[in-house]
Amino acid sequence: MGRTVPTVRQLMNEEYSDWIKMKAMLPEPEKKALRELLDAALTRSDAGSMVPRVIPSETMFMLMLVHLKTKINELDERTRKWLARETVGSESKVMKAGWLPYRNGFESTPK
Numbered sequence: 001m002g003r004t005v006p007t008v009r010q011l012m013n014e015e016y017s018d019w020i021k022m023k024a025m026l027p028e029p030e031k032k033a034l035r036e037l038l039d040a041a042l043t044r045s046d047a048g049s050m051v052p053r054v055i056p057s058e059t060m061f062m063l064m065l066v067h068l069k070t071k072i073n074e075l076d077e078r079t080r081k082w083l084a085r086e087t088v089g090s091e092s093k094v095m096k097a098g099w100l101p102y103r104n105g106f107e108s109t110p111k
Contacts, residue, residue, distance in 0.1 A: 009045045011056040012060055015060055019038055020034070037067065041061075
């Protein structure tokens with residue numbers, strides 16, 4: 001006997017098929033971004049199956065957010081390492097260029 005309830009992965013694949021249709025109307029850089037986000041959600045579908053939702057999009061969106069936050073954390077870490085190399089005296093070259101460190105990353109100074 002087969003399953004009567006689709007798996008989270010199957011539901012996410014259906015959502016993927018629906019959302020990917022939007023790609024046709026997007027400019028090229030956004031097409032790439034959409035595909036990357038949808039692919040990131042599918043690659044993490046095993047984690048998503050740990051908290052199944054009635055609306056599969058919720059799971060996909062949370063997995064996309066996890067992907068984006070991971071990328072942000074990687075960029076923050078790379079920036080911190082770069083800043084550590086660029087520090088001269090008490091003020092770094094980056095700070096002189098108008099970027100200030102803040103608690104969780106970096107922000108531009110107002111002009």
